[in-house]
Amino acid sequence: MARSHRSRRSKKTKSQTEEKSIKGKLLEHGDIFFFYRPKVRTEEVRDIENVQRFYMVTSPDNSDVHRIFLVGQKRLPEIVEGKSSSEERNWALNVLTSSNPHEIRKEFLPAEYQTETRGTRRIGAAVPAGEGKYSIVEHEGHSELAYILELPEEPGPTQREFQIKKEASYIVSVKNPDIQVPGYNAFLKRKPHYPNSLKEKFGNRRWINVEDPHLLDYENAQLLLIGARKKDVEEELGIDIDEEKETSRTAELFNDLKIKKEQVPLKPLFTGKFPRKNDIPFAQEIKRLSIEEAPGRGGKVGGKIAASSSASAASVAKVLSGIKFPKNKDQLIHYAEQNKYKVSKPDVVIEALKELHATHFENMSDVEKALGAIR
Structure with missing residues (x-):
């Protein structure tokens, strides 16, 4: 009804x-x-x-x-x-x-x-x-x-x-x-x-x-x-x-x-x-997840649906190699798009950068920390 x-x-x-x-x-x-x-x-x-x-x-x-x-x-x-x-x-x-x-x-x-x-x-x-x-x-x-x-x-x-x-x-x-x-x-x-x-x-x-x-x-x-x-x-x-x-x-x-x-x-x-x-109340009901549904396996609850899951730190560093800091998020994405030929899966890297919550980066370490926060 x-x-x-x-x-x-x-x-x-x-x-x-x-x-x-x-x-x-x-x-x-x-x-x-x-x-x-x-x-x-x-x-x-x-x-x-x-x-x-x-x-x-x-x-x-x-x-x-x-x-x-x-x-x-x-x-x-x-x-x-x-x-x-x-x-x-x-x-x-x-x-x-x-x-x-x-x-x-x-x-x-x-x-x-x-x-x-x-x-x-x-x-x-x-x-x-x-x-x-x-x-x-x-x-x-x-x-x-x-x-x-x-x-x-x-x-x-x-x-x-x-x-x-x-x-x-x-x-x-x-x-x-x-x-x-x-x-x-x-x-x-x-x-x-x-x-x-x-x-x-x-x-x-x-x-x-x-x-x-x-x-x-x-x-x-x-x-x-x-x-x-x-x-x-x-x-x-x-x-x-x-x-x-x-x-x-x-x-x-x-x-x-x-x-x-x-x-x-x-x-x-x-x-x-x-x-x-x-x-936070005590959990009275708990759902059991299969291996496929678990985080990192693509499941609905915790799986890495976004491309950021498969963008390695090494591939991000390679795309951003040579960049001069400080940079904001849009500048990072623009630089990555200009250098996407450096990696085999550039779209995955660029999508990961778009997922970042931080908007200002003083150095590469800031980028790595921001990437870690969305994994």
Whole structure:
């Protein structure tokens, strides 16, 4: 049965809504959630360096579908109005679509796996970091995903670490699975199985707008997100997202996704702060991972989906040999692109540099430390 929602608080008059509807065509509306998963054996997350994965979940209205997207660089794209840079864009990969909310909940459980040298290893449960309402809109020749955050009421340190704003929008495009795109080589073996009716929409284009939201329903669907707006998204796009005032009792996270309050730390969701060790509940359910699902094996929970997993320190050093420091991230990437002939797999190296969280480097040691933080 499709989900239904409580009546929302409309903030606009009918005439205002009609006037705005001319600007943007609403394609989809629903609930959006953000989660992060700590790194292996991390008891307390203090910043993004302690985080293994960052996820975005979309649950459209009038549908049973829930989609989990793994977001690259462990954060949403930075939004710098009036400026274009590599930090404003990011990828997202559909790692699970299900009409069963218990499957979504299970995906975020803590997990254990066996290693040959270190015995049993544990990955902590995914922690909710935000809840809100989102819309996908056709606007001036492109599609945008816009959201307004409901929980926490105001973004805190946790949300700032993942670039989760009070409100924001991103130009969103879907990758053609049959055309190779530079920088996306890590996804060559991960292709969504679109039916012909959806495949035909791509034609010979590398990227298309989200003209049909069903494009997002298929596992391994690959998205490109480009930062667009961080304020007045409803006015700019001509839509009413109609967020609600949520509480621990009414939050859709618990009602729709069936996340159990007693099994996850709630501090990031309600106060915007990272939980301390004492705030983390004892794990009542633990998922067992196979060897293939374990970190470093390409699994959904901890596998290295990004190209950074296979970019060796030696290949990065070879591509950057001769560079003069200090350099910012964009300059590193530009230099690597100019010297990619030095290694056999340059796209893997360049993608790894794009994954770096640091933006300023005084020497090669800084680069190596930044690479280590994303492995």
